[in-house]
Amino acid sequence: MNKKDKLLTLIPALWTSLFDSIITIVNQPKEYWDGDLDVANEANSIGYFIMKQHVSGIFILCGIWLILIGIIGYYLPKKYSRVFLLFVLMAHTFGAGNWLIMNYGFWTAIIFVLFNTILFYKIQDLINRKSVKIGI
Numbered sequence: 335m336n337k338k339d340k341l342l343t344l345i346p347a348l349w350t351s352l353f354d355s356i357i358t359i360v361n362q363p364k365e366y367w368d369g370d371l372d373v374a375n376e377a378n379s380i381g382y383f384i385m386k387q388h389v390s391g392i393f394i395l396c397g398i399w400l401i402l403i404g405i406i407g408y409y410l411p412k413k414y415s416r417v418f419l420l421f422v423l424m425a426h427t428f429g430a431g432n433w434l435i436m437n438y439g440f441w442t443a444i445i446f447v448l449f450n451t452i453l454f455y456k457i458q459d460l461i462n463r464k465s466v467k468i469g470i
Contacts (some may be wrong), residue, residue: 335412339461343415344407345452347422351403354430355396355448361437362392377429423454 335343358376365373367389374385376392384391407419427450431443 335461340408340415342457342461343419344404345457346450347403347407347419347426348400349453350423350426350430350450351400354426354433355392355400357430357433357437358397359392361433378433393435420454423450 358381362375362385363373366375366385369387369389371386374382376382376385381392381395384395393462403422405420407415409415410418427447431446434443434446
């Protein structure tokens with residue numbers, strides 16, 4: 335797989351992780367941003383712990399996680415990379431979907447899942463079509 339294809343495979347996982355991070359940040363209560371770290375609202379125990387340390391913790395954690403997704407997804411062998419990136423896509427679709435259901439309704443979560451599914455398969459089709467054309 336060439337560099338461009340490797341980078342393309344990262345898009346769904348990075349997009350969904352970023353979306354999950356943004357919706358988590360946007361939906362924190364005003365009291366959290368005013369300094370009451372005890373009202374942090376996060377289901378992920380690592381994220382929750384970091385958020386309880388400082389209001390900037392969520393931003394640092396999200397940045398580090400996005401970088402790790404890129405590095406791990408890019409450098410793992412193809413088979414393992416595909417599993418890792420699909421796992422990240424599914425986990426963050428689940429996490430963001432919960433925020434969407436709680437704050438914006440059931441159908442927003444369903445549309446989000448549909449969008450992520452289409453994005454994943456469109457990129458896979460693009461990569462697979464290029465591989466067939468060059469005989470890989």
